[in-house]
Amino acid sequence: MNNSFFASLGLGNIDIGIILIVLAAIILLLIILNIVNICSIRKLKKRYEIFMQGKNVKSLENEIIGLFEDNKFIKNSIEKNKKDIQTLYKKFESSFQKIGIIKYDAFREIGGKLSFSLALLDENNNGFILNSVHSTDACYSYTKEITNGQCNISLGKEEEEALNMAMGSEK
Template identity: 30%
Template structure:
């Protein structure tokens, strides 16, 4: 029986030794992690203080606020630009003029037709007919390059010239 007691106490000593070694290893790992955590905390503190001691979190919130304000302004500018583009499409951009002699006995091409059109070929054609005794001026509305009024050859020519211009 003495042998069994001896083996039991020996076995208990070995187990106790192993546990003590494991405890020292765990203590070493705990201290090592604690040191690394301290270094990481100092780095985070330095980072969070930012430039000139300003807190990065507050700085980011401030920048986000500025970005939101800028986005609102950009959206307002986009709406204004869309309105300007819409108005610009309806402005007169295509202009052409044709001068001619309406009557054989009158020289110097004093009669004229002028077309004033927008991007949609809407606008007006103005014609001035010069004669020796009188001058007559006509204005005819143009929609999509056409008019509800009868157009002369010169008016058709000037509308065609204006439609071909891209400004």
């Protein structure tokens, strides 16, 4: 069965049965692709319905705006916390952080180690040494200023031990 239409296309020698089989295969392939697309659309629709469950576009928009506001609040809180931490660090930098105390007998005849040298230093090794000497008739207390771990006045043995203990390098 020769058709002039197929002949004009240059397919005059091909059997129409083969053309019909090829067309049937193409139609079958298109049907399969259509079924796959329908299944994909159903999955997407289910996901969309779960995502939008109980919400309309306005409420979803409000949710997103709320999340952005929360994020902004958190960022502001973090910045405030950073500033507060820096302020606290500056305050604690000058507070006494290092302590050294040595108890001793100032006079051999008095027992009990009632005398002491107390070194109080900040982060930069600035502070003072409080020395208290107990005798049988009185108690004498005096201080010596410490700057950068050094004293302008000569230190006694116990005072130096207390200072070294406070600085973490007891000898």
